[in-house]
Amino acid sequence: RQIGEVAGLFKGHHTQLWIINLQSPTPFLHLPSSCAPLASMAVFQSFVLPPKSVWVCWADNSNYWKVSPMQNSRYSQKAELLEVCWLQIRGTFDTAALDKDTTWSIVCLLKHNDSATGLHTPAEVSVSQKNGTTICSRKVHLNPGSADLIQQEGEEWLALEVGRFQPAGVSREITFNLLDGTTHWKTGLVFAGVEIRAVST
Numbered sequence: 001r002q003i004g005e006v007a008g009l010f011k012g013h014h015t016q017l018w019i020i021n022l023q024s025p026t027p028f029l030h031l032p033s034s035c036a037p038l039a040s041m042a043v044f045q046s047f048v049l050p051p052k053s054v055w056v057c058w059a060d061n062s063n064y065w066k067v068s069p070m071q072n073s074r075y076s077q078k079a080e081l082l083e084v085c086w087l088q089i090r091g092t093f094d095t096a097a098l099d100k101d102t103t104w105s106i107v108c109l110l111k112h113n114d115s116a117t118g119l120h121t122p123a124e125v126s127v128s129q130k131n132g133t134t135i136c137s138r139k140v141h142l143n144p145g146s147a148d149l150i151q152q153e154g155e156e157w158l159a160l161e162v163g164r165f166q167p168a169g170v171s172r173e174i175t176f177n178l179l180d181g182t183t184h185w186k187t188g189l190v191f192a193g194v195e196i197r198a199v200s201t
Contacts, residue, residue: 045099048109050193051079054091058084074155075109075192083187087123087142087180091194092173098196100168105199106176108160109192112144116188119143123180127163129171136163142180142189157192164199 051059051067056079058064066080081087089108098104106127112119119142126137140148140160149158162176176194180186 046195046197048075048193048195049091049093050075050077051191052077054089054194056191057086057088057090070192073192075157077193079191080113081187081189081191083185085181085183085185087178087186087189089178089191089194090175092175093196095165095167095170095172095174098167099198101166102198103164103166105164105197106162106174107195107197108162108178109157109195110142110149110160111157111190111192113188113190116144118184118186119180119189121180121182121184123178125160125162125178126176127165128175128177130173130175131171135165135170135174138163159195162194 056065059067059079064082064084066082068078068080070076070078095104108125122139123142124137125140127135129135140146142149142160149160152159160178162178165174
């Protein structure tokens with residue numbers, strides 16, 4: 001077992017460490033009720049899962065991904081895609097600490113470097129329950145300029161919404177997945193983690 005991190009959205013906020021099994025294709029994260037909100041604005045709350053807390057296919061091979069800490073950033077870590085054909089980011093988490101009557105959005109935090117290529121084909125994003133039942137899924141584009149990548153105010157990172165769920169209506173364990181399994185090489189995507197955001201209903 002290795003140490004994974006649930007990082008504060010802003011530096012200086014509470015940071016919790018969780019033990020996760022990075023050998024599993026879907027690392028399971030517990031967010032217990034004792035976990036303080038990492039950021040809040042009115043009724044909004046959010047939790048950020050950095051790259052090492054989710055499963056990124058081939059991220060353990062430095063020929064394909066470069067994982068490094070970030071300084072002077074809202075986020076603690078980034079994973080830079082050097083080259084892969086099979087692009088997949090996946091994770092499973094426990095919703096016990098989340099307000100059951102709130103709608104939550106799962107968002108991938110992305111940007112591109114100057115070498116970004118091969119990202120023109122559609123990828124699929126999905127959210128599913130423990131039994132495999134799909135809550136939502138859709139096709140998205142990851143290429144620079146894609147309308148699916150939303151510029152966040154005041155920062156360089158782009159938000160890709162994977163999907164939304166309400167804990168009261170689904171299983172306690174939720175899995176999110178981003179997949180582009182096309183056979184050509186892809187490069188230049190940078191991943192800062194996955195944010196679980198409370199959204200207004």
